[in-house]
């Protein structure tokens with residue numbers, strides 16, 4: 001799999017008005033180019049956002065018709081504010097693209113700090129520019145608690161984001177909170193299958209699993225993603241679309257979660273990982289020479305035909321020796 005990364009200059013450098021500054025790519029330490037298994041790509045130094053333009057992404061990994069392409073990038077921001085702006089911009093771009101291409105935009109959310117990072121989507125210019133009527137919102141994982149419970153990922157997203165944007169209520173797919181963990185997972189998968197059948201959710205011709213347009217996810221300090229925790233047998237689930245755990249090491253214990261075949265069939269994943277508490281897992285995931293027999297869940301995120309972008313900050317990448 002070609003692994004290309006935007007080892008981006010910090011956003012403050014990128015937004016600098018000083019015309020004598022070198023381009024972001026050339027400011028990335030040479031050692032980084034050696035230590036990260038990546039090819040450096042960058043947007044222009046005058047760009048407000050350090051995201052690589054879509055055209056540059058495509059050219060980083062050209063595909064002929066019928067071939068698949070898997071791309072991986074790392075963006076490092078100086079400030080959380082810049083990360084949030086860039087995430088909003090990228091999400092809005094993908095929303096416009098999928099709405100035009102397929103008349104719907106399927107977006108999957110995690111819980112955790114990710115939701116706060118989405119706040120700028122609910123502000124101008126994105127609030128007015130995004131066609132919210134095309135959004136269909138799902139959860140990559142959910143805690144099995146009532147929807148109005150403080151632990152509910154639905155409540156977190158609803159309070160922090162969804163209540164501030166005009167997505168039709170019928171297009172927000174919360175779990176059935178009256179069921180057991182097992183029942184809620186089965187019910188959620190059945191609803192996904194129905195939405196695949198009516199064409200709302202795309203199907204991956206490559207994997208035979210549903211292909212969501214964009215998954216917006218966080219990562220825990222232990223390297224978990226969704227509710228797929230290190231060493232838990234559900235990380236190896238390869239048939240079901242949605243499964244459950246009753247012994248999550250992160251409370252609350254009962255959760256439902258998308259499985260890796262579904263996560264890895266996504267068209268785009270934005271993995272938002274900030275803070276020094278994540279540095280160890282980031283180091284393990286992004287350093288060369290990893291032990292492939294002992295993968296963290298985050299290392300099992302491997303898109304079959306899509307693009308994975310890490311949205312990080314300096315504390316999160318602080319253990320990458322070359323940065």
Ligand SMILES: O=C(O)[C@H](O)[C@@H](O)[C@H](O)[C@H](O)COP(=O)(O)O
Pocket residue numbers: 110111112113114141142143153217218219220221224225226227250
């Ligand atoms: O329900 C959950 O617990 C989340 O979906 C979980 O997977 C979360 O995204 C990560 O633990 C990262 O959370 P933070 O970004 O808050 O560390």
